[in-house]
Amino acid sequence: xxLQFNVEGGDFARAGYASSQIKKILxxxxxxxxxxxxxxxxxxxxxxxxxxxxxxxxxxxxIEKEGIRIVLDDAGPGIPDIPRAMERGYSTASPEVREMxxxxxxxxxxxxxxxxxxxxxSVVGKGTKVTMYNKFx
Numbered sequence: 716x717x718l719q720f721n722v723e724g725g726d727f728a729r730a731g732y733a734s735s736q737i738k739k740i741l742x743x744x745x746x747x748x749x750x751x752x753x754x755x756x757x758x759x760x761x762x763x764x765x766x767x768x769x770x771x772x773x774x775x776x777x778i779e780k781e782g783i784r785i786v787l788d789d790a791g792p793g794i795p796d797i798p799r800a801m802e803r804g805y806s807t808a809s810p811e812v813r814e815m816x817x818x819x820x821x822x823x824x825x826x827x828x829x830x831x832x833x834x835x836x837s838v839v840g841k842g843t844k845v846t847m848y849n850k851f852x
Contacts, residue, residue, distance in 0.1 A: 716740075720774040722765045724791065727817075730766040733774045734758040737785075740778065746851055754849045757829040758785055760822040761845055765789045767812045769842065782831070782850040789844075794837040801827065 718740070720733035734755050741751045758774075765772040769791025777784045794800050800807075803824045808817060827833050830847040837843040 716778045718776045718778070720776075722762060722769075722772045722774060722787075722789075724766060724768070724770045724772075724789075727766055730763050731759055733762050733776075737776055737778075737783075741783070744778070750849060750851055753829040754783055754785075757826045757833075757847050757849070760825045760829075761785070761787045761847065763817055764822050764845075765791070767808055767817050768792065772842075780851075782848060785847045787845045787847075788842070790842045793839040793841055794835070794843055795839050797835050797837060 718733075718737065720736070722733065723729070737758060738751055738755045741754065742748075746754075758776075762774065765774075765787060769789035772787055772789030772791070775786045775788075799805055801823050803821060806813075823835070826845070826847065829849075831850050832846075832848045834846040835843065836845075
């Protein structure tokens with residue numbers, strides 16, 4: 716089963732929509748609640764990153780018997796230093812995003828902590844592609 720969601724930069728009112736929809740589906744098909752929690756935490760963080768940093772993006776989730784692969788592909792400024800961005804507390808969020816309670820610099824570390832595999836590709840001035848995978852066992 717493949718699901719796709721469009722995400723608009725700056726649309727904080729809809730941030731979390733994809734993660735809530737995927738959570739419902741994973742519950743319906745009987746995925747272990749602990750796995751669902753990890754998937755939803757990682758996806759929510761990634762989804763908010765698109766809203767906070769990019770112009771727009773697409774989330775594609777492939778749910779298979781063994782697990783779920785989620786690809787988030789955005790058009791945005793890109794990440795100039797991925798290792799630095801992976802450091803807890805490091806953030807490039809704007810003051811406006813921080814005032815809304817986002818931008819604490821925990822998004823990428825939380826994504827890594829809640830996935831079985833995480834791959835980040837980014838081109839400065841073009842965008843970022845994040846691939847996350849979680850096994851169902």
